[in-house]
Amino acid sequence: MSSVVDGAVPRQVLAELSCFRVGLYEAMTRRADALFELVDAVLCAEGPVVSLPELSLQTVHRRGHGAMYDALADGRIDVSRLRVALAGLTLPRGSDRQLSVALDVTPWPRPDAECSPGRLHCHRPCRCDGVRQTIPGWPYQVAAALGGGRTSWTGLLDAVRLGPDDDATAVTAAQIRDLLGRLREAGQWHEGDPQVLFVLDSGYDIVRLTWLLRDEPVRLLGRIRSDRVMHHPAGRRRGPTKGRQPRHGEAFRLADEATHATPTQTSITRHDRFGVVVARCWGRLHPKLERRGPWTAHEGEPPIVEGTLIHLTVEHLPGNRDPKPVWLWHSDPDAGAHDVDRLWRTFLRRFDLEHTFRFLKQTLGLTRPRLRHPAQADRWVWLILAAHTQLRLARTLVGDLRRPWEKSLPPDRLTPGRVRRSYPRIRRILGTPAKPPKASRPGPGRPPGRTTSPAPRHPVGKHHHKKDNPRPNEPRENL
Incomplete structure (x- = not known):
């Protein structure tokens, strides 16, 4: 039985988890409500995440699947703050x-x-x-x-x-x-x-x-x-003649x-x-x-x-x-x-x-979505990392909800999968900072007779060593 039901809740751990959820919501600078509820849907789903539309059917996800795709496409996450x-x-x-x-x-x-x-x-x-x-x-x-x-x-x-x-x-x-x-x-x-x-x-x-x-x-x-x-440190040059000292030993x-x-x-x-x-x-x-290779541009020897x-x-x-x-x-x-x-x-x-x-991919669905643009993939990756972090913080707040064929585990040995089974109870206690959705009508959809050109094709790239590459991921700071 969960320790939350018994009332013996480590208040410090619960406060740390609550503060992290609030900080996560504040780091979502655009489409915050849809993005945050998407994280809760990943955590409260009964089984492994198999597709994005299935997540929109979760009770904690109060918006439709269109809002979920719109959040991944146009949402923003302040990665530096996260x-x-x-x-x-x-x-x-x-x-x-x-x-x-x-x-x-x-x-x-x-x-x-x-x-x-x-x-x-x-x-x-x-x-x-x-x-x-x-x-x-x-x-x-x-x-x-x-x-x-x-x-x-x-x-x-x-x-x-x-x-x-x-x-x-x-x-x-x-x-x-x-x-x-x-x-x-x-x-x-x-x-x-x-x-x-x-x-x-x-x-x-x-x-x-x-x-x-x-x-x-x-x-x-x-x-x-x-x-x-490898080489040992170089010794002194042997012989009576003068010359350059060796740089490498045996x-x-x-x-x-x-x-x-x-x-x-x-x-x-x-x-x-x-x-x-x-x-x-x-x-x-x-x-x-x-x-040669990465040492080609190195100054000196x-x-x-x-x-x-x-x-x-x-x-x-x-x-x-x-x-x-x-x-x-x-x-x-x-x-x-x-x-x-x-x-x-x-x-x-x-x-x-x-x-x-393995847990991120097989259970939380890290690589399940078929997203086209890498910026959308970056947002999804950070959502999954935030979901896993909440499970780690909640591991001492739950009990062992095991299946009949599974062995019981002590509280300090619970796996991420078993903690995820009890997370809906933690979520009901913590609540959500996300605002409820507003009533709206379905949009008109695509205008009739509209066609688009084929999407451009991109070849698979290769690594290229560059002399100056201090912050290659600077433009992707805010996803």
Whole structure:
């Protein structure tokens, strides 16, 4: 039974949720009533969101489906204000209270939308022939705060759509800087606190990100390919003749154990799922950067970007008889000052964001609408992020409404899906800031005999690296 029915309501949590709903409504600067009721319809629907017209049939959505489409087409959301509100909420943290943020890209597949601009080749097995590993769509880069322990909850903080002309690494660096600034203003991070740890997967150029964010109080932890070659710090030039001092030391080939020196630290841990876990790390290693690709426009010689390498091996993986080792890169080159066991456990928490993506897509309908314009898709993405945030804030206000075939869960282990089942009760207590609809008559519709020209076709774009790309998403600030 819900704790709301029993009357034992954590007033502080309920007040935080109510304030967020009011702030969300105030951030909707046009078509606010229709947009807000659309979020409530997503939260109060009985099952997964399968289509937009079905949401207009919900009791909390007091307007017709035409108003819903009009809100997505012509509504406006002050994204900067919503981002500040998300950064000011109570965020999940680990046992050491350090703030860890995961960054990852999730695609919105639009393979048949030839009239939709801004599409890219997103990394996902294409349904066309089952061979290609990309599909045309809109990629969204999402940032979420990670908690401790095994959970499917994350604190969503930001989302940025990558465009065809965007430098993905420059966009990521700008997103991290802006997010760090909002966390500072919200009091989530102060001078003297442990540096914010950003956890990435293998699709990011983490070495270049380390260089771009070298002046920020952040640390990067990400997976790198196992065929890369690193180098030790350069020593003095040998021989009696004069000449230029070497820039790179001996090679450290990740795939060749003969080139591996004695590790700086070694951690052996017994894990309940992976068996014996061995983590070794080497500090002060750097790659040999060439003047090509993203480093072509770099002034002077390519820099020496040092970091710490972490080699992780496990005894077994669920469903995998022969697990392969994992190589991690940490932007702090001082390997002796790290807790290696804590770092690889934090990297495993990055997969909590995958559970969030799955819930957003399969239950809340993140990629269900077939919208034509990317600006409409941006509004829908932010509505879904706001809906998920309300579920996270309400998780301590509800009980376990389980199905007869489901196992009971303690209050601190409720999944987002089970919290959503009880959310209509929370919504009845909170009420809604949206105004009731005004009585109106149906419009005249399209005038007879009117025809329109075919919509323009847009090719699928590709990434182009640009020298100056400080804020590629500035025009999309107000959706």
